[in-house]
Amino acid sequence: MQFISTSPRLANVSEPLTVRFLLLGLTLVYLLAMLVLPLGVIFVEAFRKGYETYAASLLTDDSIAAIQLTLLVAAIAVPANVVFGLAASWSIAKYDFKGKSFLITLIDLPFSVSPVVAGLIYVLMFGAQGYLGPYLQAHHIQIIFAVPGIVLATIFVTFPFVARQLIPLMQAQGSDDEEAALSLGASGLRTFFSVTLPNVRWALLYGVLLCNARAMGEFGAVSIVSGHIRGKTNTMPLHVEILYNEYNFVAAFAVASLLAFLALVTLGLKSALEWRYGGELAVSRGH
Amino acid sequence: MFWLGLIVLIPLAGIFTRAASLGLSDFFTILVDPRILEALKLSFGGALIGALINTLVGPVVAWVLVRYEFYGRGIVDAVIDLPFALPTAVAGLALAALYAPNGWLGAPLADAGIKVLFTPLGVIIALTFIGLPFVVRTLQPVLADLEPEIEEAAATLGASRWQTIRKILLPALLPTLLTGFALAFARAVGEYGSVIFIAGNLPYKSEIAPLLIIIKLEEFNYPAATAIAAIMLVMSFLILLIVNLLQGWARRRTGYAG
Numbered sequence: 001m002q003f004i005s006t007s008p009r010l011a012n013v014s015e016p017l018t019v020r021f022l023l024l025g026l027t028l029v030y031l032l033a034m035l036v037l038p039l040g041v042i043f044v045e046a047f048r049k050g051y052e053t054y055a056a057s058l059l060t061d062d063s064i065a066a067i068q069l070t071l072l073v074a075a076i077a078v079p080a081n082v083v084f085g086l087a088a089s090w091s092i093a094k095y096d097f098k099g100k101s102f103l104i105t106l107i108d109l110p111f112s113v114s115p116v117v118a119g120l121i122y123v124l125m126f127g128a129q130g131y132l133g134p135y136l137q138a139h140h141i142q143i144i145f146a147v148p149g150i151v152l153a154t155i156f157v158t159f160p161f162v163a164r165q166l167i168p169l170m171q172a173q174g175s176d177d178e179e180a181a182l183s184l185g186a187s188g189l190r191t192f193f194s195v196t197l198p199n200v201r202w203a204l205l206y207g208v209l210l211c212n213a214r215a216m217g218e219f220g221a222v223s224i225v226s227g228h229i230r231g232k233t234n235t236m237p238l239h240v241e242i243l244y245n246e247y248n249f250v251a252a253f254a255v256a257s258l259l260a261f262l263a264l265v266t267l268g269l270k271s272a273l274e275w276r277y278g279g280e281l282a283v284s285r286g287h
Numbered sequence: 288m289f290w291l292g293l294i295v296l297i298p299l300a301g302i303f304t305r306a307a308s309l310g311l312s313d314f315f316t317i318l319v320d321p322r323i324l325e326a327l328k329l330s331f332g333g334a335l336i337g338a339l340i341n342t343l344v345g346p347v348v349a350w351v352l353v354r355y356e357f358y359g360r361g362i363v364d365a366v367i368d369l370p371f372a373l374p375t376a377v378a379g380l381a382l383a384a385l386y387a388p389n390g391w392l393g394a395p396l397a398d399a400g401i402k403v404l405f406t407p408l409g410v411i412i413a414l415t416f417i418g419l420p421f422v423v424r425t426l427q428p429v430l431a432d433l434e435p436e437i438e439e440a441a442a443t444l445g446a447s448r449w450q451t452i453r454k455i456l457l458p459a460l461l462p463t464l465l466t467g468f469a470l471a472f473a474r475a476v477g478e479y480g481s482v483i484f485i486a487g488n489l490p491y492k493s494e495i496a497p498l499l500i501i502i503k504l505e506e507f508n509y510p511a512a513t514a515i516a517a518i519m520l521v522m523s524f525l526i527l528l529i530v531n532l533l534q535g536w537a538r539r540r541t542g543y544a545g
Contacts, residue, residue, distance in 0.1 A: 014354070014448075015448055016448075020355060023347060023350065023351055023355075024351050024355055024357060026347065027347060027348050027351040027352075027363075028363070030344060030348070031348065031363060031366060031367070033392065034415070034416055034419065035366050035367070035369045035370070035416075035419075036366065037385055037391060037392065038373075038378060038381035038382055038385055038416070039369065039373070039381065041381050041384045041385045041390070041391060042377065042380070042381045042384075045384055109299070112473050112523070112527070113299070113477065113520070114476065114477020114478070114479065114497050114516075114519065115375075115477065115479055115480075115497075116477065116479045116497035116498075116500050116501060116516075117302070117477065117497075117500070117516045117519065117520065120302070120500060120504065120512060120513070120516050121299055121301055121302055123504060124301045124302065124305055124509070124513065125301055129507075129509055131301060210371075213371075213372050213374075216374070217373070217374025217375065217376070217377070218374070219374060219375045219376040219479065219480035220375065220477075220478075220479035220480050220497065223479070223480075223501065224501060224504060236374075237374050237375070237376035237377070237480065238376075240376050240377065240380060241376055241483075241484075244380060244383075244484065252380060253380065253384075256376070256377040256380050256381070259373075259374045259376075259377045260373060260377050260381075262374075263369065263372040263373040263374065263377070264372075266372045267365050267366075267368055267369065267372050268365070270365070270368065270372075271361065271364075271365040275361075
């Protein structure tokens with residue numbers, strides 16, 4: 001029996017060596033052409049005219065304003081979605097109520113809606129011809145073509161990231177730890193900060209990472225609500241587009257290279273988290 | 288929960304009430320505009336082709352990553368997520384530069400007489416780019432969980448490797464493959480940032496539906512923008528519904544839970 005069970009594993013449960021090399025080679029070439037070359041082209045184009053030009057095109061007033069706005073938007077949108085993600089996954093994982101699966105579907109909704117449509121819905125709500133338009137105008141509150149609109153649109157598209165990481169993990173962990181803490185006399189707040197939060201911290205970090213990457217890089221939704229006012233409502237991705245349309249390629253690629261660098265850092269940290277805390281994250285993976 | 292309603296539900300409902308307030312006849316007059324029809328055709332057609340390419344290539348990539356040991360596998364695995372992590376505008380810019388007639392890939396293709404920049408082919412390439420991780424990432428955990436015992440049993444019973452793949456592995460992966468296809472397709476239909484640079488946005492030729500929404504908005508033609516958005520939402524929903532039904536069918540037929 002020993003003989004039967006081991007020999008096919010060696011011979012027949014894999015492909016012939018030539019096929020394996022062929023598949024591996026094809027995969028590597030395909031990924032190189034489809035994924036690595038686009039990344040490479042950004043940095044090559046950005047430094048085409050040397051380091052000085054690169055730095056100079058990043059240090060214009062408009063570029064600096066775009067970088068600041070992007071950081072500001074992410075600084076509001078990410079914490080907002082962390083609070084929401086914690087609240088949503090807490091109530092979904094620890095309580096039972098009707099319509100729970102409907103709620104989970106709703107949370108995922110922004111993933112399946114086109115970013116352009118996401119932007120459009122805010123224009124329809126808050127724009128000059130929108131539902132709340134007349135009211136907002138009467139009170140001199142500007143949302144569309146201003147920073148609040150950009151923040152709202154960003155929150156919408158990055159809505160699911162944190163919640164999606166936390167819900168499966170919290171569901172798997174159950175509420176035994178919390179019950180133990182509460183029965184030992186800890187307050188609700190204390191239980192949350194010293195039991196629940198540490199339990200999910202790596203998944204939370206993972207969600208924040210993805211949420212932040214998307215918040216800083218969002219283009220479609222923000223493009224609609226921003227109005228592209230230079231130095232005022234231009235985020236980095238929008239600035240890239242404007243520079244490109246003005247044939248200012250070096251500057252466009254320079255700003256793009258910053259965003260690409262952000263993406264690389266995100267990927268690096270993400271892989272490190274997966275490698276180090278793979279078990280915890282495995283529960284919530286599978287997007 | 289109030290937050291969810293405020294940010295997601297109310298605005299989304301707004302689209303449909305807006306579209307409904309147009310009335311049916313106005314709605315259809317807008318939609319039979321040939322420019323809009325062409326844009327919808329390109330968005331859905333391009334997304335379909337892109338998702339199909341990924342459904343063919345994705346399993347090979349996932350297979351290689353799960354089953355083969357090779358130097359640098361960790362890095363290759365991380366690279367798969369690049370389309371997720373790279374901002375769409377940056378991806379679009381990069382693809383446009385890469386496939387420009389003087390670009391790294393554009394030049395050899397131009398010599399072969401293939402024009403990518405500002406053609407529907409460019410749109411398809413961009414939509415394939417952003418869809419790849421969806422298929423690979425859905426397949427990977429399922430492939431990793433498949434028990435080698437089944438393949439061993441097939442091999443012991445005299446099945447060739449190709450027979451095992453076709454009769455054992457493929458049916459087991461089919462529901463997951465459909466999920467991956469659906470995710471890649473849904474993403475590609477609404478994609479904007481990574482497409483517009485390489486597409487060049489020539490009306491009737493390489494103009495996608497999301498861009499047309501933006502153009503209509505800039506013309507303050509809110510009814511048209513809303514109508515396109517509504518029809519895109521409904522069509523995406525229908526296609527995802529069909530995929531879901533197919534998935535259920537595949538699952539029942541093969542007895543595997545995807």
